[in-house]
Amino acid sequence: MGFLPKVLHEKVRIVPFISITFLLLSFLAALGFLSNIGHKMAKQQSPLVDASMEVKLNATMHHLWLEELIQGDSSINAQDVWSYLDASEWYAKAMLFGGKNAEGTYIPLANPELRIEVIETLKKIAALRKAGNDRLNNTNESGIGSQLDQKFDESFNAMIEQADKVETELLSTIARDQKWYDFISITLIVSFSVIAIIILIGFVYFDNRRRSDLAKQLSLIQQVNQAQKMEALGTLVGGIAHDFNNTLAGITGNIYLAKISARDNPDTVQHLTSIENLSFRAASLIQQLLTFARKGIVKMKSFPLTPYIKETLKLVRTGIPENISLNSKLCSQPLPVNGDAAQIHQVLVNLISNAHDAVENVDEPFINIMLESYNVDDGFLARHPDSTAALYAHLSVEDNGHGIPEDQIKHLFEPFYTTKEQGKGTGLGLAMVFGSIKTHNGYVEVESNVDEGSTFHIYIPLTEEAVTLVEKQGKGIVKGHGETILLVDDEKHILSTGKQVLESLGYRVLEASDGIEAIDKFTAHKNVISLIIMDLVMPRFGGVKAMDQIHQIKPDTKVIYSTGYDKKAVLTKTNSINPTVLTKPYNIDELSHAINKQLNA
Known part of the structure; x- marks a missing residue:
C-alpha cells in the first residue's frame, strides 16, 4: 500500500519540472528568434542608412570640386568631379533596387513611402547633374553670383534637402521598428514570466493539495488497517467468548447445585460463593472484550x-x-x-x-x-x-x-x-x-x-x-410449578447441568442438542411444552431458524434465548419483538425470574 502513494508522489513531482523545462526552452527559442529578427533588421537597415549618407556626401564632394574646376584649378579632373555625382546616384538606386560594392550589400527598401522619397531624390540628382553641366558648359556665364551659379546651388540644396528627408524618415522608420521589436521582446519576456509564475503558483497549490490528499489517503489506509485489525480482534474475541462463556455457564450451574447440596455447611457455601463471584467476574471481563471489539451491547x-x-x-x-x-x-x-x-x-x-x-x-x-x-x-x-x-x-x-x-x-x-x-x-x-x-x-x-x-x-x-x-429487583429464587421446559444447547455439560438446575427450580425438562432435534422434540410434545430455552449458536441448525419453524407450528410458543457470544444476532435476525436474551453464564436468580416472567406473560 505504501508503494502506490510513493509512485503517485514521484509522478506528480515530475510534471511541474517538465512544464517549467518546456517553458524555459520555449522562452529561449523565442528569444533566439527575436534576436535573429533583430540581427537581420540591423543587417538590412544599417547599410541603407550608410547609403543615404553616401548620397549626400558624394553630392557635396561633386558640388565642391565642380566649383574648383570652374575656378580654373588645373589639378582637378572633370571626370573625377562627375564620378562623385555618379556615386551619389548609385547609392540612391541601391536603396531602391539593391546593390553590392566594396562597402557592403544593400537590400532594397520595403517601405513604399520611403521608395517614393528615394525616387524623388534621384530626380533631384538628375536636376543637379543638368545644372552642373549647364554651368560647366557656359563658363563665361557661370561665375559666382551668376544665374547659372544660383540655379546650380538651388539644385544642390534641393537635392541635399531631399536626401536629408530620406535619411530622417529612414531613421524614424528604424526607430519605430526598434520600438516594436522592443515591445514584442518585453511582452514576450513578461508573458513567459507570468506563465512561469502561474505554473509555479499552480505547482505549489496542487502540491499542497497532493500532500493533503496523500495524507488523507494514508490516514484512510491506516483507518482501514485498524478497522481490519478490530474486525479480526472481534472475530477472535467472539470465538473465545462463546467457548469461554459456555464453560463458565457449566461452572456456575454446577456451583449452584453444589451450594444446594452443601447448604448445611456454611464454610463450603461461602467458598462456593467466592468461586461463583470470580466466575461472573471472568464473564464481565469477556463482556468488556466484546464491548472493546464492538461485539457486545x-x-x-x-x-x-x-x-x-x-x-x-x-x-x-x-x-x-x-x-x-x-x-x-x-x-x-x-x-x-x-x-x-x-x-x-x-x-x-x-x-x-x-x-x-x-x-x-x-x-x-x-x-x-x-x-x-x-x-x-x-x-x-x-x-x-x-x-x-x-x-x-x-x-x-x-x-x-x-x-x-x-x-x-x-x-x-x-x-x-x-x-x-x-x-x-x-x-x-x-x-x-x-x-x-x-x-x-x-x-x-x-x-x-x-x-x-x-x-x-x-x-x-x-x-x-x-x-x-x-x-425493587431484590434477590431470591422463584420456583416453578411443574411446567415443562425444552432446553436446547449443543454443549453436553450445559444440557446436563442446566437440566439439574431447572429441575431444582421445580420444572420438568426435555433436552435437545441442536435446532433440528429441538423441532422434532417440540413437534412431539408441543401440547405440554410451556417454554423453550434456546441456544443461539449451534451446529446444523441455529436457534433463530429453529424458533422460526417452531413458531410456524405453534405461533404463541414462548422462548428465552441464551448465548455465550453476540446478542445482536437475536436483535437483527429474529422476528420477535423485544426477545428475552440471557448471556451465559447467567445468574440462577436472574434465570428463575426470567422464566417466571415468560410463563406469566
Whole structure:
C-alpha cells in the first residue's frame, strides 16, 4: 500500500519540472528568434542608412570640386568631379533596387513611402547633374553670383534637402521598428514570466493539495488497517467468548447445585460463593472484550457508583507496582447512576493505566483517585452548555507524571492518537473513555501541566431511581410449578447441568442438542411444552431458524434465548419483538425470574 502513494508522489513531482523545462526552452527559442529578427533588421537597415549618407556626401564632394574646376584649378579632373555625382546616384538606386560594392550589400527598401522619397531624390540628382553641366558648359556665364551659379546651388540644396528627408524618415522608420521589436521582446519576456509564475503558483497549490490528499489517503489506509485489525480482534474475541462463556455457564450451574447440596455447611457455601463471584467476574471481563471489539451491547441499568468503584479499585490495586502510591478518597454517599458497569470499570482501568505509564521514571510517583458528588455551577454550564442534570458523580484520576503539552490535549480523545512510543499504545484507551462517558451523557475534562502531572475529570449524571430500582429487583429464587421446559444447547455439560438446575427450580425438562432435534422434540410434545430455552449458536441448525419453524407450528410458543457470544444476532435476525436474551453464564436468580416472567406473560 505504501508503494502506490510513493509512485503517485514521484509522478506528480515530475510534471511541474517538465512544464517549467518546456517553458524555459520555449522562452529561449523565442528569444533566439527575436534576436535573429533583430540581427537581420540591423543587417538590412544599417547599410541603407550608410547609403543615404553616401548620397549626400558624394553630392557635396561633386558640388565642391565642380566649383574648383570652374575656378580654373588645373589639378582637378572633370571626370573625377562627375564620378562623385555618379556615386551619389548609385547609392540612391541601391536603396531602391539593391546593390553590392566594396562597402557592403544593400537590400532594397520595403517601405513604399520611403521608395517614393528615394525616387524623388534621384530626380533631384538628375536636376543637379543638368545644372552642373549647364554651368560647366557656359563658363563665361557661370561665375559666382551668376544665374547659372544660383540655379546650380538651388539644385544642390534641393537635392541635399531631399536626401536629408530620406535619411530622417529612414531613421524614424528604424526607430519605430526598434520600438516594436522592443515591445514584442518585453511582452514576450513578461508573458513567459507570468506563465512561469502561474505554473509555479499552480505547482505549489496542487502540491499542497497532493500532500493533503496523500495524507488523507494514508490516514484512510491506516483507518482501514485498524478497522481490519478490530474486525479480526472481534472475530477472535467472539470465538473465545462463546467457548469461554459456555464453560463458565457449566461452572456456575454446577456451583449452584453444589451450594444446594452443601447448604448445611456454611464454610463450603461461602467458598462456593467466592468461586461463583470470580466466575461472573471472568464473564464481565469477556463482556468488556466484546464491548472493546464492538461485539457486545451496552447494558444501561441503575446502580450505586461508590461501592462499585471501591470494588474496582481492589482489583486494580494488585496491578500497580508498590513504588507507586495509589490513594483513594471516596465519598460515603452511594451516588446512584444509570449506566453500564462494565464500561465504567473499563474507564477507570484505562485512566489508571495511563496514569501508571505517566509516572514511570518519576521520583515519588503517586496516583490519586477521588469520587464525590458535584453540584453544577456557572463555570460548568459555560464549558458544557448542553448539560441538563443538576447533580453529577465526579470521578477524578490525578498523577504527578510528565504532563501533556497543551497542543496535544485537544487530540487526546481522537481514535488512534497516542503520545506513547511505538508499541506501547494503541491510541484507543482515551477514545474509549470519551465514547463511554458520552454514552452515559457525561463529560470528560483534562488538566495538565508539563513536568507537573495531569488530572482527568469524569462527570456522570446522578439519578434518583438507582437505589429504588436495585431494591425493587431484590434477590431470591422463584420456583416453578411443574411446567415443562425444552432446553436446547449443543454443549453436553450445559444440557446436563442446566437440566439439574431447572429441575431444582421445580420444572420438568426435555433436552435437545441442536435446532433440528429441538423441532422434532417440540413437534412431539408441543401440547405440554410451556417454554423453550434456546441456544443461539449451534451446529446444523441455529436457534433463530429453529424458533422460526417452531413458531410456524405453534405461533404463541414462548422462548428465552441464551448465548455465550453476540446478542445482536437475536436483535437483527429474529422476528420477535423485544426477545428475552440471557448471556451465559447467567445468574440462577436472574434465570428463575426470567422464566417466571415468560410463563406469566
